[in-house]
Amino acid sequence: MKIRNVLRIALVAIRRNAVRSGLTMLGVIIGVASVIAMIALGSGARAAIDDQIQQQGTNVIYVSAGSFGRGPGMARGGAGSTTTLTLEDAQAIARDVPTIARVSPMARGRAQVVAGNQNWNTSVEGGNEDYIVIRNWPLASGADFTARDVLVAEKVALLGPTVAKTLFPDSDPVGQIIRVRNLPFRVVGVLTSKGQNQWGQDQDDIIIAPYTTVQKKLLGITFIQQIVLSATSSDAVEPAAVEITKLMRQRHKIQDPNDDDFTVRTVAEMAATRTEMANTMTMLLMSVASVSLLVGGIGIMNIMLVSVTERTREIGLRMAVGARTRDILRQFLAEAVSLSIVGGAVGVLLGMSVSRLLTTGLGWPTVITPTSIIVAFAFAGAVGVFFGFYPARKAAELDPIEALRYE
Amino acid sequence: MVDLKKSYVVGDVTVHALRGVNLDLARGTFLAVVGASGSGKSTFMNITGLLDRPTAGRYLLEGEDVSGFDRDLRAQLRNRKIGFVFQNFNLLPRTTALENVELPMLYSPDAPSAADRHAKAQRLLDIVGLGPRAHHTPSQLSGGQQQRVAIARALVNDPEILLADEPTGNLDTRTSIEIMEVLQRLNREKGITIILITHEHDIAEYAHREVTFRDGRVVSDRLVQSRRDAAQERAALPEEEAVT
Numbered sequence: 001m002k003i004r005n006v007l008r009i010a011l012v013a014i015r016r017n018a019v020r021s022g023l024t025m026l027g028v029i030i031g032v033a034s035v036i037a038m039i040a041l042g043s044g045a046r047a048a049i050d051d052q053i054q055q056q057g058t059n060v061i062y063v064s065a066g067s068f069g070r071g072p073g074m075a076r077g078g079a080g081s082t083t084t085l086t087l088e089d090a091q092a093i094a095r096d097v098p099t100i101a102r103v104s105p106m107a108r109g110r111a112q113v114v115a116g117n118q119n120w121n122t123s124v125e126g127g128n129e130d131y132i133v134i135r136n137w138p139l140a141s142g143a144d145f146t147a148r149d150v151l152v153a154e155k156v157a158l159l160g161p162t163v164a165k166t167l168f169p170d171s172d173p174v175g176q177i178i179r180v181r182n183l184p185f186r187v188v189g190v191l192t193s194k195g196q197n198q199w200g201q202d203q204d205d206i207i208i209a210p211y212t213t214v215q216k217k218l219l220g221i222t223f224i225q226q227i228v229l230s231a232t233s234s235d236a237v238e239p240a241a242v243e244i245t246k247l248m249r250q251r252h253k254i255q256d257p258n259d260d261d262f263t264v265r266t267v268a269e270m271a272a273t274r275t276e277m278a279n280t281m282t283m284l285l286m287s288v289a290s291v292s293l294l295v296g297g298i299g300i301m302n303i304m305l306v307s308v309t310e311r312t313r314e315i316g317l318r319m320a321v322g323a324r325t326r327d328i329l330r331q332f333l334a335e336a337v338s339l340s341i342v343g344g345a346v347g348v349l350l351g352m353s354v355s356r357l358l359t360t361g362l363g364w365p366t367v368i369t370p371t372s373i374i375v376a377f378a379f380a381g382a383v384g385v386f387f388g389f390y391p392a393r394k395a396a397e398l399d400p401i402e403a404l405r406y407e
Numbered sequence: 408m409v410d411l412k413k414s415y416v417v418g419d420v421t422v423h424a425l426r427g428v429n430l431d432l433a434r435g436t437f438l439a440v441v442g443a444s445g446s447g448k449s450t451f452m453n454i455t456g457l458l459d460r461p462t463a464g465r466y467l468l469e470g471e472d473v474s475g476f477d478r479d480l481r482a483q484l485r486n487r488k489i490g491f492v493f494q495n496f497n498l499l500p501r502t503t504a505l506e507n508v509e510l511p512m513l514y515s516p517d518a519p520s521a522a523d524r525h526a527k528a529q530r531l532l533d534i535v536g537l538g539p540r541a542h543h544t545p546s547q548l549s550g551g552q553q554q555r556v557a558i559a560r561a562l563v564n565d566p567e568i569l570l571a572d573e574p575t576g577n578l579d580t581r582t583s584i585e586i587m588e589v590l591q592r593l594n595r596e597k598g599i600t601i602i603l604i605t606h607e608h609d610i611a612e613y614a615h616r617e618v619t620f621r622d623g624r625v626v627s628d629r630l631v632q633s634r635r636d637a638a639q640e641r642a643a644l645p646e647e648e649a650v651t
Contacts, residue, residue: 005513016501317497320458321560322486322514324479400458404497 006327010334013307014342021339024303027296028343028383029350032376034289036351039372041358042282044365046275053271055194057136058234059101060267061241063093063227063248067260083223084252084261090227092251097243099236104131106226107214113207115167115178122163124180124207126214127228132158132191134230142174142189145210153212157185160206161193181218185209237266290379296343297383304336304391315395316403329396336388337381344380348373424450426623427464434567435598437591439611439631442620449572451620452604456489456570457481469567486514490561494573496553498545504556505541508532511564531559535589551582558589562599569593572604581644587613588637613637 014021065085087105094103104127111124125131128150132139145156157178164173164187173187185207194203215221229244231237245264254260308315315328323331355366424447432438442448453459454466457473458481466474473484490511491497498507508528512519519527532538535555537548545553554574561569571590575583591613594601603614611617612635619627 002518005518009513313497314499317499318510318514319482320456320485320491320497321511322482322564324482324514326479327482327514401453404458404493 006330006334007338009331010338013335014338017307020303024299025296025339025343025346027299028293028340028380029296029347031289031293031296031383032344032347032380033351033354034292035286035376035379036348036368036372037354037358037366038282038285038289039376040351040355040366040368041285041364042278043367043369043372044359045278045281047367048365049271049274049278052197053267055136056267057134057230058267059231059237060134060136061100061229061231061237061244062263062265062267063089063229063244064263064265065223065225065261067263082261083221085224085227086222087224089248089251090224093227093229093244093247096247097240099232099240099243100229101232102130102134102230104128104134104228105211105224106131106228107211107219107221107224108226109214109219111181111207111218113163113167113178113180114182115173115176118167118169120163120166122160122205122207124209124214124218126209126211126218128211131208131211131228134228137194138192139189140192141172142187145188150210150212153210153216155180155183155185155213155217156188156209158189158191158208159187160191160204160208162202162204163207164190180207180209183217234268237268241266293379293383297340297387300336300339300384301387301391303339304332304388305394307335308332308391308395311395312398312403312406315398316400316406319398319400320404325396328398329392332392332395333385333388336392337384340380340384340388341377344377347380348376351376423623425454425461428620428623428625430618430625430628432600432602434600435594436616437594437601437603437614439603439605439614439617440620441605441608441611441617443606446620447623448604448620450623452570452572452602455568455602456491457485482514483516486511486516487564488567490558490564490566490569492554492557492561492569492571492574494576496545496550496557496577498553498556498560500546501544503542503544504532504537504548504559505529507545507556508560508563510560515564527563528559531562532556534562535559549582550578551585554578554582554586555589558586558593562593566599568600568602570602570604573606574603575605575607575610581641583610584637584641584644587635588641591637609635 063085066082090103090105094100107126109124110121113120113122129144129147132144139158140161142158144158145154148154149156157180159167159173167173167178168176173190176187177184178187179185191204191206191208197203211224215224229240231240241264248254248262248264249257249260252261318328318331352368355368358364359366426447428447428451440448440451450459454461457476460476460481461474464474465472468484468488473481476484498504499510505525505528508531509524512524512527518524529538529541532541535558537552537555537559540548540552545556548556558569569590574590575586578586587610590601590603593599601614603611605611612631612633614631615634616628616630618625
């Protein structure tokens with residue numbers, strides 16, 4: 001029998017039981033739609049991470065105080081908890097590692113800030129004049145503080161957009177005075193918005209001031225919590241990180257890597273970790289979605305078995321007038337595959353609308369890739385073949401005499 | 408057919424449905440097969456119609472021994488050489504008469520184009536007098552009309568043999584006569600061999616030759632002496648509301 005005729009018969013049979021076919025397809029539709037939506041969500045998350053790397057600057061290396069020790073029986077405070085990281089370390093790295101372009105020490109604390117009658121608790125980060133350059137964070141207005149400001153621990157500040165909006169709802173903050181822990185600071189600039197980070201934290205809720213000011217006037221400490229560096233190129237990041245680690249161990253007289261009192265991380269490395277997490281999440285969601293596709297397949301098998309029983313006489317007749325085993329097999333297989341393919345097509349459309357809804361409604365980034373559509377579609381087809389085969393074979397192996405006599 | 412035997416094993420019991428049947432059928436014969444139920448006439452028909460295989464013996468169709476043919480070979484042979492007419496018509500429901508008639512052509516190795524199929528099916532419906540009802544579905548047709556569609560379907564691939572299994576079993580007398588008229592006409596005008604299975608002796612009298620089965624054997628094989636002519640009988644019937 002010609003393929004065209006096989007398909008035509010299959011479609012006629014499907015149309016004949018429109019409601020039943022529709023309900024059968026629903027399983028596949030939901031399965032495919034969820035697979036599509038989950039892949040879109042995963043791709044969206046990855047794209048957002050890539051975006052963030054671009055925002056942070058791909059060349060950035062962080063050296064943090066403290067370490068996540070892995071040795072047995074060691075009590076470790078984790079990054080940022082020790083006081084052994086110093087300004088001298090930063091200067092040594094700048095001097096001895098040639099692939100490093102810029103270096104900024106960083107000291108951080110939380111503080112209450114007041115302007116007029118507005119009150120706000122925010123994070124204060126202290127860096128040098130290169131800090132916002134390294135972090136690839138341009139200013140929306142005003143100007144960065146200068147090397148001289150850093151040198152003399154001038155009370156000047158850059159405001160993140162959230163802080164600026166909260167403290168100065170209706171006026172330009174540049175040139176105004178704010179009080180940080182009761183000390184007057186002059187606002188010299190406002191940063192551009194970075195939005196939320198991966199974990200939903202507002203990156204714009206921040207004040208950046210010279211690290212000297214933060215150390216001496218706000219926190220009263222001499223150590224620093226982090227050194228932020230940028231390499232000369234993205235290729236130089238990894239070798240630079242290795243060299244920094246070596247230099248730091250030398251300076252801190254550390255023999256065993258387990259005793260490190262610092263942590264060197266690169267943005268690429270952090271991004272890789274996050275991408276991996278996003279992938280794991282996607283895989284998890286995908287497997288749940290695949291289960292529903294599987295259930296849809298079982299639905300198809302079920303209805304095809306019913307259909308074979310109902311149409312036993314028809315099968316007998318077709319055999320009597322010359323249908324061979326493979327003709328019957330093909331006919332029922334075509335029916336099952338048509339159900340799953342049509343279901344797959346509707347599912348793709350539904351999945352795309354759901355993804356769009358997730359983006360517009362919940363603000364989750366989604367990306368629909370052609371690959372995901374092809375994969376989901378092919379998967380639906382495979383489900384049809386797999387679950388359609390058993391009923392089709394059952395139909396094809398009927399005895400024509402018995403089938404014709406079937407009531 | 409030479410010494411045809413067929414036995415079934417049902418549980419522990421072996422049932423001998425045919426115990427050695429020898430029958431030679433000339434082309435163009437109108438044969439009636441009669442017998443009570445359980446006489447083996449259905450088994451005989453299934454084997455003749457290539458739906459089943461004999462346990463022993465040979466079945467020569469046009470000189471070719473087809474008793475050893477496998478499922479698919481028999482399917483193709485049925486498609487080309489045998490047309491079936493059943494007691495319960497066996498038309499596909501919710502499918503037009505025209506499409507029902509086209510069905511066997513779909514399974515031909517060299518299936519004709521859709522246009523050719525329509526043309527041929529329409530011509531056959533015209534022959535059985537159902538041309539104007541080509542686009543009706545079985546539920547919109549009377550029993551006699553459905554059986555005519557089934558006859559048209561049986562003829563669509565120009566078979567050598569038309570196997571009619573109790574074709575009038577579900578029909579009233581008048582309609583039965585009409586169906587027999589169609590079969591007689593096809594036999595006379597087109598020279599198609601017809602094997603008519605029935606348990607009614609008066610229906611058997613429309614044939615040339617009558618074979619009686621009992622307990623899996625042929626117990627009588629005779630020519631029909633006073634053959635009935637369905638066309639004349641129908642003309643003699645009082646006028647009723649036309650069925651066609």
